[in-house]
Each structure stands twice: as C-alpha cells, then as structure tokens.
Amino acid sequence: MNPVKLASLTTGQHGGGGLLVLCVLVPVAALLAIVLAGGRHGRAVTLAALPPGLLVAGLIATQVWKTGQAMVERVGGWAPPLGLMLRADGLSVLMLATTAILVAAVAFYAPRSFRVAAGGAETRASLVFWVMLMAIWASMNLVFVSSDLFNLYVALELIAFAAIPMVYLEGKKGTLLAGLRYLLYALMGSVLYLLGAALLYGRHGTMDITLLSGMAGMDWAVCLGVGLMTAGLMAKTALFPLHLWLPPAHAGATPAASALLSALVVKGSFFLVLRIWFDLLPPLTGTPGAQLVGALGAAAVLVGGVMAIRQDRLKLLIAYSTVAQIGYLFLIFPLAKGPAVATALSGGMFLAISHAFAKASMFMTAGLIAGAYGHDRIAGLRGVMRSMPVAGCAFLIAAFSLIGVPPTGGFAAKWRLISAAVESSQWGWAAVILCGGLLAGAYMFRAVSVFLTEAETPVADKPAGTRFREWLVLALACVSLWIGLFPEIPARLIEIGRPANGEVLP
Amino acid sequence: MSLALDIFTVVMVVAGLFFFYAGSIGMLRFPTVESRLHALTKADNLSVGFIALGVMPQMAEATDALKLLLAWALILFSSAAASQLIAIAARRNRRRDP
C-alpha cells in the first residue's frame, strides 16, 4: 500500500468532513442531556435536538449531491489504518435522510403517556423512551456513516442497547421474554461479526473498509471472516432461519417504537452486509455464496408472506410482513451479477427506503387503530375507514407500496429488481419477487377488507390528539408514494461514491 | 553480591513451592471442609509470603518490591476473612440439609 495511494484514498472530500461527526454527536448530546435533566424534559430536549440534526443531515446531503463525491472525515486527524475514517456516499445520505425524517415523525407521534404533566415527577417510560429514541437515531447515523469495522461493531451494540428497552417499555406480559430473545440473537450476531472482523484484521492489519477493499483478495481467511460477519449480521437482520425473535419483539413494542424498529433498526445491520458485499469485496456478489443468501431471502419472502396471512392480530401481520420484505432486500446479492450490479443495488435501496416509510406509517396506523378500538384483533376492526378515514387511507397507501402497486415506491423498487433479474438472466428470482407481491396482496387485502366492512357500533371516543397524528401518518405514507413518482433524485444519489465495479472505492 | 541474592531467591521460591504443594496435598487428603480450609488458607498464604520475599531482590525498582508486600498483605487479609465466611456458609448449609 504505497503512501501516495493511501493519501489519495483517505483525503477525498475533506471540506465539510466535520459534519459526519456532528450527525452522531447531536443525538448523543441530546441523549446525555435527557439522562441528566431527567425524563420530564425528554420531549423538550428531543424537539430541541431535531432541527440541528435535520440541518446536519441536509447539509451532508447537499454537499454530497453538489460535489458528486463521497464525503470523508478522518476523526481526530489520524488517517487510517491507525485512525478512524467516516465516509458518507450516496447510500449513506439516503439512509441518513430517511432516519432523520422517521425519528422526527416518531417524536411528534409519541403518545402523551411518555410526556410528563408540567411539574410532575419523572416516570420510567418518559426517561427510557426519549433516551432510547435519541440512542436509535445516534446509532443508525453511526452505522450509515462509519467506514471502520470495529467502529461498526460498537454501532451494532449501540443499536442493540437502544432497541431492546423499547420492546419491554410498556411492561406488557410476554414482552420481556421477546426482549430477552431479541437480546440473545443480537449478542450472537455481534459476537460472530466481531470474530469475522478479528480474522480480517489478522489477515490484513487494518479495520478500515476503504483500505481493505484495495487489499482483500479471495483467500481462506477473508472468506471465513466475511462468512462469519454475514452470518452474524443475518441474525441481527432476522433473515429467514433466524427471524423467530422479530414478530413478538416488534408486535409487543409500543406503536411509536415498533415503527422505528421495523422501518429502521432492522435495516442497520442489512446496511452493513451491503457495505461488506458491495464495498469490501466487490467480486463477492456473483459467487455461489450470494446464491445461498438469495435462497434464504427467497425463503423469507415466501414464509413471511404465508405466516402473515395466518396471523389474526394486526401488529403481528405487519411484523411478519417485515420478515417478508427483509427477504426481498437479501435478493439483491444474487441479482447483482455482471452488468446488473447497479440496477440491483438501486432496486434494493429503493425497496429499503420505501419500505421504511410505508412500514413506519403502517405500524403507527395500527397504533392509532388499537388506541381507538382498544384491541388489534383484525376480526374486530370493522368500520375503520368510516371512523378513521385518514388513518385508513394511510394504511391503504402503505399497503399499496408494500405490494408494489404502480405509482408507489415499492413498485419502482420491484421494477428495478425484476429488470436486474432480466439483465442477469436469472428468472427464478423474478418469479419469487412476483409471487411475494401476490402474497403481500393477500395479507394486505385480508386486513383492508375488514376495515371497509360496516361497523355495527361506531367507535365512540377517539383518544385526544388522534386527528393530528392521522395526518402525520398519511404524510409518511405519501412520502413512500412520492419516491415512486419522482425516482430520479434517489436514483442519482445511489450512484455517488460507488466503485465502478471491481476498481477501488473513489 | 548478585549471586547471593540469586541464591536467596532460589531458596525462598523453593520453600514457597514446598508449602504450596503441602497445601495442595492437604486439599486432596483432608476429609472435612473446615480442615481443607486450613490447608488452603494457611499453607498457600505462607507460600505466597515466601515467594514475595524471594522475588523482592529481583525487582528493578523499590516501589515494585513494596507492591509485592502490599499484595501479600492484601491476600493475607482477604483470605482470612473469606475463609471465615466460607466456614460459616458451610456450617449453615450442613444445618439446612445434613
């Protein structure tokens, strides 16, 4: 690794590099302030931290969009391999923006039970919810921005410690068991990931993805290391054989939290697999290993769809639909072969973003419905369209996006995935995608058909503040619609910072 | 001079080893918990003392030599208290299920 190449690699776009550190520091500072000030001021501190956080995400996006190059920051001035490098390319910018918008939506959506009346003492839920909301924001930003394998391990631990308390936050029966099962899978995942990173360090002497992408060949140590890391990250992303922890955890959590868990937290570890398979070892996407991952993804799509149809509770139906959609995400690895790498990757990113918005609005709608009806058994949710038209409409748009009905983002994503399958002439995956769409249509129709039926007794009282949150949920669903209608901006962003297949990261 | 110190170290360390093995054999052969506690606490602490004194001249700085003594004092103190606690716990368990 001659010094000239090292220097060119790590200087990159040094101008606004500090922003990458700030996008993690803002939520961490808010988190520490909430712990110090107490849960009573949780919401106030969060609302104070939202504008700067959104501003930093916006500045990073404009800088990357303008310069057309990935943004690089050497933390503390030490260049890798000794120091630590943060790197934001087009993918990171898209996910940073999605995270910022969703965290803001959840902050406004959070029910009054997490807000303490003026002068009241701090409650457990108020401290834990607001601290963990900021922790999820900080850890997701770190996952999207960091370019160092051990730093990403610390980010994975941050995600685990931030997401698990959200599961047992309301103290309902069974949520503690779901949280413990989630913790054991998460620990298993991060230990395997760390073992893989250790092997890579033992082989090449650095933990930096940019440097490793230049050195890493396909020898034994690297293959076993990447295999272990992928297996660990699959456990954290709840891919098919390891998905048992996801439905009880996401269904049991509070609606505001389960929206974040399903839409974002699960995608954090998927983003790492993307970094490893597309940045660390570009030739890996065509190998038989990718076919195996694709097979697991296809199995997830089918099993998730079938299980979702059999659920009789709305939140569990949505949780199993998350398991299915994660299956789609893992389909991009076998599809990204030869000419189809760019199309498959953009299809995957489109799916990730549109699923994030659609799933978040769907879980929040389920929360509103459960709040108004007192339960979430699908059979009993008759007349939702009449009593809560705006929430029903949001659920409909989100369902269309998950199925992949033309104008929505979901359709744009599936269209790119199928065209990638056509380009790399792998018809099997295209069939799986279409079949998955049908299954999604089946379980979504089951829920929507009950919503449309006439309710014998109209729902009397809607809890206070529902009206504002129905419009908020509709707005989120419309964002997923907007991605489908105007795909150029995300499409161009995805190309920034990608290695022209095989050559080292720019 | 350093030869004398080396010989002193060897002699003390060998004495320490002797007492350590005495303690271990005591552990193997004594019937009751209390008697094994004696073997464990008394013999091993004495051997740690011998080894501490034996290694002291080998240490480069004086402060490290003092740390040896500190370690010995701490282990003497804490194993005395701990063996009493173990004895009490053993008696209570025996009374609960003889």
Place this chain on the structure above:
Amino acid sequence: MSDVVLHGGLILLILSLAVMTVVTRDTFAAITAFVVYGMLLGLAWVALGSIDVALTEAALGSGITGALLLRAAVCLRDKEAAAEVRRPGRAAHRVSGLVCAAIAAGLAAMVLMLPDPAPSLAPAVMESLPATQVKNPVTGVLLAFRAWDTFLETVVLVLALVAVWGMTPDALWGGRPGELRQHAHDGPLVFLARVLPPVGVMLGIYLFWIGADEPGGKFQGGTILAAMWMLTLLAGLTDAPPVSRRWLRAAMVAGPATFLLAGLSGVVFASGLFAYPPGFAKPVILLIEAASTVSIGVTLCLLAIGPPSRPANR
C-alpha cells in the same frame, strides 16, 4: 522454552474450566468455574504479553461479573429441574457438538495459516505516539487514535444502565436498587468492607493515574472503584442512591459529557473534532480519563446491582 510449563498448564486449566462451565448440570458449580476461569484468563493475558488487558480481565472477571452471576445463580438454582425438561434431545446435542467442533477446527486452522510476517500497526503507533505525549501505547490508541470508539463505548455503558432501569415496575420508579440495608454489625464481612475499600479506592486512582505512561487506565481504575463501592453496599455500610437523584445522573453522564466537550473543543483549539491541541494533549487526555473513571465506576456498580427494588424512603 521455559514458558512451556507455565503456558501449557495455563491453557489446560482454562480449557478444562471452560468445559466445566459449559457442560456440568449443577448451575452453581458452573458459575464458580466461570469465575475461576475469568481469573485464569487474566493470567493468560499476562502470558500473552498485554498487562492492560490482564488488569481489565482480572478486575472485571473476579470482581463484578462474579458478583453479578453468583447473585443470579443463587436465585435461579432451584429452577434447574424445571429447565431440564427443555434440554434438547440426544441427537440435537450431537449435531450441535459436531457443528461447534467444525467451527473450532476451522478457526484453529485459520489461526495457524495467518501470514507469517504478521501485519501489525505497532510501528505506526510507536511512530505517532510522541504526538499524543502519552507513553502507554494502548492508552494512546484508546484516547487519541481511536478516541471515537472509546467515546461511543462510554455512551454504551450509560445506555445499558438506562436499559436495566427500564425494567423497574412503575410504582417503584425513583426507588433504590439492591436489597434492604441491614444495620451493619461486626463480623468478617463487615470488617472486610471496612478495611478493603480505602486500599481499593487508592489502587483504583493509582491505576487511572499511571494509565498514561504504564499499563492501567480508566477502565481498570473504574472497575476497581465499582467493585469497592459494591463491597460496601453488600456489607450494608452504605446504601444505593435513588435512581432519580441528580448527582447520580451527573456522575453517570460525567465521562461521556467531558469526552464530548473535549471533542467539540477540538474545533477551536486543534485541527478538528476529536483532535487534541498540539503540545496540550496529555492534560486533556487525563481530564477525560478522570471523568470517565468516575462514571465507569458508578455505572458498572449499578449495572451489577440491578433495577430499583424498593421505595426511596426505606
């Protein structure tokens, strides 16, 4: 050549205790084997030539982890029979045994096939270490080159504690963790808790202070402080503070907050975020380490004691 006896014996003991920890049916024996395994691991790290990690492993393994697991073992030991029914069958044991043996064999082969001129960052660290004015290379890596990792590490500790407190029943929020404090009267336990902590606190501060130049540092010092505070709590000499007490929150947040401020001040005094002003690095590092030692001590101890279990006035 003379290491063979020591290292061989150490490895055999460690492996046999690990087998004991994983295989025996009696939970209490397994937990004690694990505590002893932790102590031996400390020795293994000394044999591997890294005193910093040996200090951390010894302080954590024989200190707080032992207390945490033993407390749980005593509470859960009468549940062994109930859990036995859920033990997977003979076939499952054999299959998972084979899978784990294969993974272990693959890893062992991998370790033996690592490249011979092992790629190492030691020269790079020693070359840039003078710029951080710190002589201990591990502290240099932790506090200067990879300060970002260590900062997030202290945030992880705060999150873990808030997560543990998240399990409190709502009625008891604001209460005190740990058992009801009996009036302490003399006995070996209380005598131990009266004499050891002063020595322990002094040793903790000493380890933190020499961390800049010799093996030691904030994690090791903080762990020992946590163990000493826990000793006094177990003996009933002191009482755990209510969780909503302001100074407790300040102590928890002191480490990460100081790190954050030092990082931000890097923009003004030095070349960028998390950079130290040239020639002034050591005082800043020691300031960060002092605050982190306090918060690590407080956080680790409260993590081991658990969520609040009694109202504040008891």
Place this chain on the structure above:
Amino acid sequence: MDSFLRIAAGLVMIAVGMGLARIFRGSQDADRMMAVQLLGTGGIAVLMLLAGSKTGAAAIDVAVTLALLAAFATVAFVKSSQTRGGKEPEE
C-alpha cells in the same frame, strides 16, 4: 534466573490444578467457593514469579488487583445465599 522463575510459576500452576481437581469433585457450595480462594493465592504466586523476570515487571499491578478482589466472589456468594436463607452470616 528468568527461566527458573518461569518454571517455578509453571509448578505453582500444576499445584493449583491439583487443588481445583479436588474442589470440583466436592459436592458442597463451600467447596466451590474454595476454588475461587485457591485461584486467588495461586494466581498471585504465579504473577509474582512472572513479575520477577526482567520483562514482566508490570505483572505486579495485576497481582495487587487480584489480591484486592480475591475475596469478592466469596462475599457475593455469602451475601446472596444469606439473603435467601434469611439469617445473618455471622450468627
């Protein structure tokens, strides 16, 4: 002198192994706790011997730490089993 100290450390390790074998054959909890105590003294003896050799002088800090915390596991055990038993440990 260095190799003598290391061989002595190895011998101590073997003695500790013999003690542990006996302890884990015993059935009582008190037996188990003696293992932790044995490792306290044995570990410190090994560390002192290693500290004596030219290169390993810093091992003495680990020895002092281990000495400080040797009794900790015993205290935790007695305290937790005592609260379950309900009686004071020193009665």
Place this chain on the structure above:
Amino acid sequence: MNTTEWFGIAAALLIGLGLYGILTQPMLLRKIVSFNVLGSGVFLMFGVIARRGAAAGLTGDPVPHAFVITGIVVAFSASALAVTMALKLHEDTGESAFPEGEDATAPDNPDEDKA
C-alpha cells in the same frame, strides 16, 4: 510451535465450547455464561493476533489490545442486561428457560394505547 499458536488453538476451542453451550443449555443463565465464554474466546483470538504483531519494541500490537478492552466492557454490560432480564423474567413468570414451541409468539396485549 511456539506458545502463541497454542493460545490460538485454545481460543478456537473456547469459541467452539461457548457456541456449544449456547445451543444446548436450556437455562437462560447458562446461555449467558456460555456467551461470556464465547466472547472471551474471541478476545483471546484478538490477543493472539496482537502477540503475533509484536514489533517496534512492544510485546504486542496495541490496537487489538484497545479493541479487547472496549469489547470486554461492552460484553460485561450486555451480560449484565441479560442477567437482569433473566432474573426479572424469573420473578414475573417463574420461567428460567425459553418456553418450548412457539406459544410465546405474541404477547396477547389488548393494549389500550394510552394516547
């Protein structure tokens, strides 16, 4: 075959043992202890890699040592959280292992979302 390789093989065996313990032990506490064994195996692997990288007058590469120190403290806080959850689960439901089959699929929560 110097002793560092022996430690490498010991680390690999510890990882295998830890994994075996997680898969076969039904009790939650035993799973958590097996996790710690697995974690210490991975850290020992880092230690071996550091020892192999000993150069420039050091007895080992300090960067993996920094990883291990951070990893040990993170592993402790993770097992502290897991043990506390296992104790709370035992307190509430008397369970000390994952209930067999999937009766724990969903917490039945007629939740009145206190909006």
